[in-house]
Amino acid sequence: xxxxxxxxxxxxxSEEAFLTINxxxxxxxxxxxxxxxxxxxxxxxxxxxxxxxxxxxxxKGFEATYRKETTSFHLEKGSVQVSDSAVYFCALRVRGSARxxxxxxxxxxxxxx
Amino acid sequence: xxxxxxxxTHLIKTRGQQVTxxxxxxxxxxxxxxxxxxxxxxxxxxxxxxxxxxxxRGNFPDRFSGHQFPNYSSELNVNALLLGDSALYLCASSLxxxxxxxxxxxxxxxxxxx
Numbered sequence: 001x002x003x004x005x006x007x008x009x010x011x012x013x014s015e016e017a018f019l020t021i022n023x024x025x026x027x028x029x030x031x032x033x034x035x036x037x038x039x040x041x042x043x044x045x046x047x048x049x050x051x052x053x054x055x056x057x058x059x060k061g062f063e064a065t066y067r068k069e070t071t072s073f074h075l076e077k078g079s080v081q082v083s084d085s086a087v088y089f090c091a092l093r094v095r096g097s098a099r100x101x102x103x104x105x106x107x108x109x110x111x112x113x
Numbered sequence: 114x115x116x117x118x119x120x121x122t123h124l125i126k127t128r129g130q131q132v133t134x135x136x137x138x139x140x141x142x143x144x145x146x147x148x149x150x151x152x153x154x155x156x157x158x159x160x161x162x163x164x165x166x167x168x169x170r171g172n173f174p175d176r177f178s179g180h181q182f183p184n185y186s187s188e189l190n191v192n193a194l195l196l197g198d199s200a201l202y203l204c205a206s207s208l209x210x211x212x213x214x215x216x217x218x219x220x221x222x223x224x225x226x227x
Contacts, residue, residue, distance in 0.1 A: 004155075036218075041220075042220055042221075043117075043119075043203055043218040043219050043220040043221045044156070044203065044205075044218040045218070046215060046216075046217070049215070089155050089156075091155075100146060100158040100161060100169060100171065101146075101148075101156070101158065101205075101216060102158070103155030103156050103157075104155050105153075105154055105155045106153075106154070106155050
């Protein structure tokens with residue numbers, strides 16, 4: 001079946017540090033890949049996505065590149081801010097399915113001033 | 114443009130009771146999906162509704178049922194509540210057939226079963 005594996009947290013960084021959150025996947029078909037962010041007490045917000053191999057999704061300084069050869073979609077940001085503190089979820093959706101998302105377990109990020 | 118809304122925000126029930134959660138999709142969306150997010154976990158797909166029918170279901174028992182109304186809003190019903198049903202229930206809406214068909218999530222309903 002489909003699955004997503006994320007690096008375990010929590011991750012604690014100082015402001016302006018470089019961020020990487022690893023994500024690898026297993027899919028029965030050709031997936032689209034997503035990163036969602038969940039701020040405390042809120043629902044999920046789409047952060048970025050990529051729909052085919054070698055695509056790079058980007059938003060708010062975050063980037064992730066769809067690597068089919070390594071089945072990975074690692075999230076990166078060059079300089080994190082305190083406001084980036086949240087839980088980050090990697091997810092996939094296989095084409096031809098009912099558009100359901102399969103999520104990883106999430107990575108808690110805390111950025112200290 | 115209103116996003117996805119859910120009600121209630123919080124709910125406390127006891128074992129064996131029944132609960133109904135509600136979701137209104139983002140304006141222009143016609144498909145609603147429900148997810149269960151246990152504490153410290155990623156969301157798990159429960160089912161999806163389109164054209165007032167359940168189109169796909171995840172690995173959840175029949176105690177979980179749903180409905181979609183002609184205005185595309187949706188309800189999630191859970192019967193015979195168990196302690197393990199305590200979770201954040203998320204509704205997501207999308208537009209069937211859209212090129213990217215991105216799912217937009219509501220803030221969730223936090224259910225506590227005592």
